[in-house]
Amino acid sequence: MDELSALTRLRGLEIETPSWGYGNSGTRFHVYPWPGAARTVQERLADAALVHRLTGCCPTVALHIPWDAVDDYAALAREAEEQGLRIGAINPNLFGSDEYRLGSLCHPDAGVRARAVEHCRECIAIAEQTGSTIISLWLADGTNYPGQDDLRTRYARLLDGLQEVYGSLQDGMRLLVEYKFFEPGFYSTDLPDWGTAALACRRLGPQAQVLVDTGHHPQGTNVEQIVALLLAEGLLGGFHFNNRKYADDDLIVGSIDPFELFRIMREIARSDGAEGVAFMIDQSHNIEGKIDAMLQSVMNIQTAYAKALLVDEAALAAAQAEGDVLGAHRILLAAFETDVRPLLGRLRSELGVEEDPVAAFRNGGFAEALAQERGTASVESAYERL
Numbered sequence: 382m383d384e385l386s387a388l389t390r391l392r393g394l395e396i397e398t399p400s401w402g403y404g405n406s407g408t409r410f411h412v413y414p415w416p417g418a419a420r421t422v423q424e425r426l427a428d429a430a431l432v433h434r435l436t437g438c439c440p441t442v443a444l445h446i447p448w449d450a451v452d453d454y455a456a457l458a459r460e461a462e463e464q465g466l467r468i469g470a471i472n473p474n475l476f477g478s479d480e481y482r483l484g485s486l487c488h489p490d491a492g493v494r495a496r497a498v499e500h501c502r503e504c505i506a507i508a509e510q511t512g513s514t515i516i517s518l519w520l521a522d523g524t525n526y527p528g529q530d531d532l533r534t535r536y537a538r539l540l541d542g543l544q545e546v547y548g549s550l551q552d553g554m555r556l557l558v559e560y561k562f563f564e565p566g567f568y569s570t571d572l573p574d575w576g577t578a579a580l581a582c583r584r585l586g587p588q589a590q591v592l593v594d595t596g597h598h599p600q601g602t603n604v605e606q607i608v609a610l611l612l613a614e615g616l617l618g619g620f621h622f623n624n625r626k627y628a629d630d631d632l633i634v635g636s637i638d639p640f641e642l643f644r645i646m647r648e649i650a651r652s653d654g655a656e657g658v659a660f661m662i663d664q665s666h667n668i669e670g671k672i673d674a675m676l677q678s679v680m681n682i683q684t685a686y687a688k689a690l691l692v693d694e695a696a697l698a699a700a701q702a703e704g705d706v707l708g709a710h711r712i713l714l715a716a717f718e719t720d721v722r723p724l725l726g727r728l729r730s731e732l733g734v735e736e737d738p739v740a741a742f743r744n745g746g747f748a749e750a751l752a753q754e755r756g757t758a759s760v761e762s763a764y765e766r767l
């Protein structure tokens with residue numbers, strides 16, 4: 382499409398940032414505290430609001446419960462609003478307590494399953510108070526050894542549990558079902574792939590859709606083909622954007638394979654029916670600054686989308702129809718190799734933000750001010766808690 386139409390589409394791209402991406406997160410080996418990193422939900426909201434002020438396209442922040450638990454969620458939503466932000470997806474946490482050792486919705490014990498459903502219902506009630514319309518559900522459920530549990534029985538528990546959660550959704554709310562092929566389950570995972578998530582969503586109903594976390598696939602997976610299929614089926618609810626070289630590395634989106642991100646965003650750019658797809662980031666920044674990492678992530682998504690919007694679709698369709706294999710591929714490459722910085726510069730000047738939000742952050746003294754104000758909070762890693 383032409384630049385003007387691309388600009389219109391780019392103006393409509395809103396990216397949700399994760400509250401947990403602003404805090405000190407690390408690996409099981411160590412958590413390297415970052416000076417000025419957010420320590421409370423209020424500081425995480427303030428950082429998300431800063432990212433929105435510097436990009437003009439991140440008006441919502443996702444919460445994770447209980448990491449972001451407060452007494453008054455309506456008040457929290459008002460605090461966010463005062464900073465030009467809205468509360469976005471509510472993420473239940475069905476992996477962070479001892480009783481989930483053998484799973485949550487798929488746990489052998491009915492009492493644990495019931496409490497897991499209850500936690501999801503609490504998150505639905507929170508969404509009502511924050512005005513959120515998305516419940517974003519990922520299950521760590523799985524097994525570590527063959528024979529540990531019955532795979533078909535766990536699948537039946539999964540469907541029953543999801544059905545109970547789905548039944549508690551309010552009108553206008555969506556349940557996004559996130560899959561992941563392994564970890565922390567190292568033999569089986571109860572929601573391992575797009576197929577299982579899609580089957581479950583079809584059984585649940587129209588308010589259930591699949592969430593594609595770009596780091597949750599086996600090596601070599603054609604993620605854009607999964608996206609194309611889910612779009613065709615009306616089952617693509619949203620993304621958790623990040624990048625990886627090996628496993629679920631949760632690195633800055635587009636930092637390892639920008640061509641893959643371009644191919645994914647092209648499936649969005651070329652298709653109608655992408656309305657309602659939630660573009661959310663899900664990353665943990667272990668050794669780098671949190672806010673400029675988030676800003677770079679937003680820029681990488683905008684860059685991939687801008688390039689994808691510039692694909693000459695008519696010429697591509699003609700080359701594909703003629704079976705001109707290399708010709709078709711080169712048309713895609715031409716868009717990917719287009720320098721879209723001038724186009725994004727126009728977008729950002731229209732949005733009233735700096736041409737380079739990362740430079741604006743770094744040259745604006747924000748990091749120093751936050752480090753001054755908040756200091757450096759150290760966090761123990763899993764191993765260090767031993």
Ligand code: LRH
Nearest residue numbers: 472519559594621629663
């Ligand atoms: C699981 C996951 C999920 C979250 C968590 C922070 O790997 O992608 O989306 O709840 O990361």
Ligand code: MN
Nearest residue numbers: 559594621663
């Ligand atoms: Mn995720």
